Amino acid sequence: MTATVATTATLALGDDALVLSHRLGEWVGHAPVLEEEVALANIALDLLGQARFLLSMVGDEDELAYLREERAFTNLQLVEQPNGDFAHTIARQLYFSTYQHLLYGQLAAAGGVFAPLAGKAVHEVAYHRDHAEQWTLRLGDGTDVSHERMRRACTALWRFTGEMFQPVAGLDVDWAGLETAWLESVGDVLRRATLTLPEGPRSGAWSAGAGRQGLHTEPFGRMLAEMQHLHRSHPGASW
């Protein structure tokens, strides 16, 4: 039983990292400037490293990444959302990296099976969080156009943020404290960016979020098809 619980938690963390890594990787070749492309690719590679470590804890990383069906993935719906414009990507990064930073901080302190990974990854994620904060400040407090786009992106992704604080079995985390700290931090960044916390619901009927139960939004199927296509067409392909 403990093995199953640990597997659930490991897959949840690993799938979050894997899926967001793939989304960020989609910017390569398309980012607004070369410098930013390298920054996003670096973040994607950090996340891929975490995903590989986590998935390898519970099975064969390639099989888990490339051969599972959509319903078997337990990542948050937030991380599978399409990149949208640059503001959407930054809003997604702000919401997720703040969450992941606080979460890994707690896991590292708790000293359980995830402590070694969390202790190392928390430094990487601190940088992801800083990157998202810096851009949120500049887009929110930039031109009228950038302010409006950032506001729209934060509002559009808001309904996916409640799911992050659904307790995951096997993770020794103070979820209520995590949510309070997250709201405080994101609220502070948005305020400094001359934005406000969106007002829509984050839980209940009009929110979203059953990714942890294997239910995903429509764009995820397309993303998965692209991610898995090569391995499914040419099993074991490598270079």
Added chain:
Amino acid sequence: MTDTDWPLWEVFVRSRRGLSHTHAGSLHAPDAELALRNARDLYTRRGEGVSIWVVPSAAITASSPDEKDPFFAPSADKPYRHPTFYEIPEGVKHL
């Protein structure tokens, strides 16, 4: 890639404590804070640095290649400026 109006920055990286900062390259960034972060991503990915400086390229005054001769040639025929006349005592290891 579209053109941007972002200014150019010169990046200097100190690889180890005790060494001086050396020029690593240049990059575009909207302001100094993001220039530092871009520099971190572009020039210290493999653990090359302990400290980074970024300087607006526009703030650098450079000698002109056309003035190379008057600038540098006169030093070539002044051998007394080179410390080649001193005998180094045996046993001196760190010089």
